[in-house]
Amino acid sequence: MSRLDLKLLRDLRALKSQALAVALVMACGLAMMIMARSLILSLETARDTYYRECRFAQVFANLKRAPNAVTDQLAAIPGVGAVETSIAISVTLDLPDMEAPAMGQINSLPEQGELQLNRLHLRRGRLIRGPDARGEVLVSEAFAEAHHLQPGDSLAAVLNGRKQSFRIAGTVLAPQYVFEAMPGVALPDHRSFGVIWMPYRELANALNLYGAFNQVDLTLAPGASESGVISAINNLLALYGIRTAYGRQNHASDSRLRDELRTLQVLAIGFPVVFLSVAAFMVGAVMNRQITLQRDQIAILKAFGFSNGRIGRHYLKFALVIVVLGTATGTAGGIVLGHRLVEMYHLFFRFPDLPFLLDTRAVLLAGAASAAAALIGVWGSVRTAMRLAPAQAMRPEPPASFRPSPLERTALGPHLPATLRICLRNLSRRPWRAVFTCLALALATGILIVPNTLSDGISYVLNFQWDILQRNTVIVALAEPAAPRALHDLGNLPGxxxxxxxxxxxxxxxxxxxxxxxxxxxxxxxxxxxxxxxxxxxxxxxxxxxxxxxxxxxxxxxxxxxxxxxxxxxxxxxxxxxxxxxxxxxxxxxxxxxxxxxxxxxxxxxxxxxxxxxxxxSGGQWREFLRTLKDLPAARGVVIKDAMRDSFRDTTAQTIGLLRTIYLIFATVVAFSIVYNSARIALSERQRELATLRVLGFTRREVAGILVGELALLTVAALPLGLLLGTGFAAGLIYNLTTEYIRLPLIITASNLAYAVLVVALASLVSGAFSCRHLNRLDLVGALKAAE
Amino acid sequence: MTDLPLQPSEQPAREPVFQVRGLAKVYGAGEAAVTALAGVDLDFQPGELIVLLGASGSGKSTLLNILGGLDLPTEGSVRYQGWDLGGAGEADLTRYRRDCVGFVFQFYNLIPSLTARENVALITELASAPMPPEEALGHVGLAARLDHFPAQLSGGEQQRVAIARAIAKRPQVLLCDEPTGALDVRTGITVLEAIGRLNRELGTLTVIITHNATIAAMADRVFTLSDGRITGRQTNARRAPVADLAW
Incomplete structure (x- = not known):
């Protein structure tokens, strides 16, 4: 190790807490980037493997009823690859652990052979084989888990008005139900909705549909036009009461997965850009101070023949150590967060296997991006060090020039105390430093607003939809449209x-x-x-x-x-x-x-x-009502408002809770680091000034007030800016999440804003107090002797 | 907090402001111990102008630091108007510096972000009966430079602002640490004239430490320090006019 590198190590040791603060801010952005890129890789890999192995269809159609012979006509449509026709029907289910009926989607298994498309992935038990199998079903894993159902257990379904009991042969996954939720519903509720598969003959016979189908899944031949095939399907099945034909673009499960990937793309870019900008500013400020303090050392090194390039590299290495530290911490953070998110995805997405895959390209990119950010941050200071003429560097820097701040030129000016003037003038002397510090604190405030805005928005939608628009207790859907007397029957149910x-x-x-x-x-x-x-x-x-x-x-x-x-x-x-x-x-x-x-x-x-x-x-007869409803032959679906709302709230709380924790950690890291670093730099720059004040009789608390006063002013200025910024972030995210099917309103509550303000103010306060410990080490006598 | 005498002593005249007995200061311990002061005895009277003379390392700065409440003795006693400085806690010493002592430093130590007037006002805001900053700056001939920042003032002007800052709170003691150390001769004389005049006009006990023996002529009494001991005591029959000094 060269002596210059030894100096670097010792300089780093002296500035370890500041270097760590910068590295942590860097790590926040990189962790989010590595997490998001790795999750994209994990989800895409799991999805592509699953879709390929289980042959997920590309076009889907449902209709009233068509004879099986039409299958050949569908296969003959130009551009169609493989075709699978089946029966799909909504039913009510009777589960022993649930008072209310659940809703189920029953799909038929082929009468001959195995499913060609949308093949099942067996998780437990066994598959059902042979056309004559009776009384057995396969159940989706999520639904089975929610009800603690095992192979061998039973469940009952009302099929064509008749309640039948089935034994569970196995639990399965299917590629069209990666996101398994009631049609048109934004969040899954695995207790209220499940998917079931049963042999074609038994299902068709129960529904009087033997020899016919009402669901089509198909793949496209290479190079075929999806819209052309959909159009041909619409024409062919018009006679048979086609309800809808669509591609993967409009498939509920696939589009939900794509929405998630889209959100991750935004996070993978937005977070690192913002956090690395803050880190670049911080490392620039630290380096600038370091080079100012080491002017005489630079002069001596140059006087002894060290080249400008060598001195430049010496200081760049300082930034490089921070980059390595930040990238390593960010990678570790990204891996930990990624694992937590993958666990959370289990709430929403079901794959045969969803391992967390670290995107190594993202790690390399993170290293390169943080190195670039650090280089941008320190370049100005390093260039100054390289250009410093030895003779000039031997002399102390000329005294700083100040002038009255803009606020002092107002009517308020004469009434401002001297300590406030010191703060204001220091801020206006380095306006960019003030602006960046303020922006970083605003960023910390802003990101805290996002998760709460999401949860407030979801809560608002739930209340709006279910308290203001729909004021029922239950919605009962009939198996087939019925005459108005059916209303009379429903009205006569108990309660x-x-x-x-x-x-x-x-x-x-x-x-x-x-x-x-x-x-x-x-x-x-x-x-x-x-x-x-x-x-x-x-x-x-x-x-x-x-x-x-x-x-x-x-x-x-x-x-x-x-x-x-x-x-x-x-x-x-x-x-x-x-x-x-x-x-x-x-x-x-x-x-x-x-x-x-x-x-x-x-x-x-x-x-x-x-x-x-x-x-x-009415509440009094609720249980009796549910019992009757479970056996109601005419019902095809039941939505119990409170149960669904509770389930939504539970799922939202889990996801938003994790998001809130992550954002809270990030915001605290940024607020704490920026205040700590700024205070340490201010303390280093103004050591002599502060020691003078102590000698002149200022108490430690008064001097601390001057040291952190500027930061307090910046924090106060940053908070409203952060609230605006956070509102912007939240609006951007909501805009990004909004689709034709889900729209979240931008709800910014006072408690959300107060939470963000409180966290940042507290983090800044603690950090300020922490930095002020260094005031105890002020050398009063020493600071008076030597001019800087 | 102990009973710190904030007002000039009402005791009979010639009662010393500072009474120092057997004062010693040792830095470090064992083989690395360095004795900065050893067995110093002295009394400073109200209104006197004292010069502490000595080479670098003689102990004069250590003595000034102890008198100014910036450092504590290892042995002996230091009394300010009868109040034991050596036994004071940090809060008491801060209050002592705030209320009783004016400091003038070699490198002026002005707050760079405050104008001349504001640098003085910063201290008068802390004091109970200060003179207006403008008056203090008038005393040192800077009435026309009130709103200039330190970077806009010459070294001599900055030092005079520092003197105005020190005397504006009407301290009972003015401690000057090499006040001309960073100045050329002409500017140094201007600064010393200001110090001498204020000592006469305000009657503030003024202690100047310097290695410049010429300055000793302007003092009432001169103490010479060497190796931490007082090696010479001299009383001037007449204080020489500062204008006559040359080095």
Whole structure:
């Protein structure tokens, strides 16, 4: 080791806490980057392997009923690879550990051979083989875990009005249910919803569908056009009551996974850019101070013949050590966070195997990015050291020039105490340092706002959707649209005090070049359980004619109230009719349209029919109601509002809780580090000034006040800026998360802001107090003797 | 906190401001021990101008630091108006420096971010009955440079601001540590004239430490230190006018 490197080591030892502070800030950004890039690698690898091994389909369609012979016609469509037809049906399930019925999606297993597409991955037990197997089912792993179901246990399902019991042969995973949730629901609730597979013959016989199918999954031949194939499927299956055909782009599970990957991409870029900028500033400030303090040493080294390049490299090595430390800590942090996130993903995504894969390219990139940031930060100072003429460097730096700060030139000026003037002038003498410190503290404040904004937004949506718009206790969906007397039957269930009917139908909306398959819901204008509000929160009355659509749907279709959209019904007379948009409603989930119940029935042309009912059930007879509901033959699905809300809250709390912890750690690291580093630099720069004040009779506390006064001013300035910045971050993230199907409002609560302010103020205060310990080491006598 | 005498002594005249007996200061221990002061006895009277003369390492700065409440003796006693400085705690010493002592340093030690007036005001804000900063700066001939920052003042002007800062709180003691050490002769004489005049006009006990023997002529009494001991005591029959000094 050269003597110069020995000097470097000793300099580092003297500045270890400051170097560590910079490295930690660097590590925060790198940890997030390495975590996000590694999670992208892990998720994509797990997904691609899973999709390939289990042959995940590329195009999906569901229809009312088509004979099995049509399968060959589907396979003959140009561009189609493999075709799998099956039966898929929604049912209610009776679980022994649950008072309420759960909802299930039953899919058929092929009568002959194995599934060609969307193959199952067995987790426990065994698969069901042979066309004659009876009374056995396979259950999705998440649902089985939520209900502690094992192979050999039983569950009951109401199939075509008849409750049947089945034995569980095994638990499985399937590629179309990586994200397994009720259709149209943003978060999974594995207790309320599960997927089941059973042999074709048994399911088809129970549903009177033997020899027919209602679900199509297919792959595309290489180079085939997805839209062309979808169009051909629509044409071919029009006769058989096709409801919808779509590609992976619109597949609920796959698109949810893509949303997650998109969010990770944003994190992988946004976090390191912001944190490395702060670290670059910090390492620049530390190095600048170090070189100022070592002017005479640089002069001596130069006088003894050390080249400018060697001296430059010596100081660059200092920054490099911080980079190595930051990258190592960041990599370790990224791995730890990544493992925690992978565990959390188990709540949402189910893969046969989701190991955490460290993206080594990301680690190399992190090293390079932090080295670049450090180089940018220290370049100015190192260049100064290299350019310093030895004779000039031997002399102390000329005294600093000051002038009154802008605030002092106002009417307030004469009333400011001298200590405040010192703070203000020091800040205005180095405005960029002040700006960066302020921005870093604002950043710490800002990132704290993000997780709480998400949880407040979700909470708002849950309350809005389920307390303001939907005021029922339970929604019961019928297996098939039924005559209005079904409402009477539902109204007579035990404990039901109010029952209001609804009709829903999948309708293709066309407006110009825009085309969407939309769930149209019809209810009575006088309904009190189903309400619509406009953007201002005013109650809307459903008009007798014309559509009420969510503002998002109007935006998607590019229509305004008064304009007409073409509706193509897939039920009844399957007519095409132009219907005007009457009003716009405000909601946060899905793209839905509403019609007067009678008007919807008239347009479908099947006569008076209802799809189900919204019910209010009195608490006293709740258990009896649930017991009856489990055996209700007509029910195909049940949504119990409070259970679903509790499950959503639980899932949200777990995810947001982790996010909040991560952001809290990052914000504390940044606030603490920046205040500590700034205070240490200020102490080093102004040691003589502060010692003078002590000699002149200032108490330690008064001197500490002057030392951290500037930082207190910057913190006070940073807090409101941080609140703005945080609101911007949250708005950006929400914008990024918003899709056609989920919209989060930007809800910034006072408690959220207070939390962010409190954490940063506290971290700054503790850090300031920690830095002030060094005031005890001020050498009063020494500082008076030697001019710096 | 002990009873620190904040007002000038009301005891009979010629009662010493400082009474030093058997004062010793040793830095370090064992073989590395360095004796900075050994067996120093002296009394300083109110209104006197004292010069402590000595070469580098003679112990004069250590003595000044102990008198100024910046350091504590290892042995012996130091009394300020009867109050034991040697037994004082840190808070008492801070209060002592704040209320009783004015310091003038070799390198001025002005706060660079404050103007001349503000540097003085910074200290007068702490004092109970200070003179206005403008008056203090007037005493040292800087009435026209009130709003200049240290970087805009010459070395001599900066030192005079430091003197104004020291006397503005009307201290009972003015301690000057090599006040001309960083100045050329002409500027040094201007600074010494200010110190001498203020001593006469305000009656503040003034102690100047210097290695410059010429300055001794302006003092009432001169103590010479060598190897931590007082090796010479001299009383000047007449204080020489500062303008007559030359080195």
């Amino acid at each position: 039901v005090t109010l029952a209001e009917p609804y009709r829903s139908s999948q309708v293709e909306f066309t407006s110009g070049s825009h085309r969407r398959l939309i769930n149209v819901i019809g209810f009575r204008p006088e309904s009190t359980l189903n309400r619509l509000l406009d953007a201002q929160g005013h109650l809307l009355t459903l008009p007798p004619h014309g559509l009420v659509v969510s503002a998002k749907l109007a935006e998607v279709l590019g229509v305004r109230p008064g304009e007409k959209v073409l509706l193509h019904f897939r039920e009844g007379t399957c007519q095409e009719v132009a219907v005007p948009i009457a009003l716009l409603s405000e909601d946060f989930a899905g793209v839905v349209a509403y019609l007067d119940l009678d008007e919807l029935n008239r347009l479908i042309g099947e006569g008076d029919r209802i799809s189900g009912a919204h019910l209010v059930v």
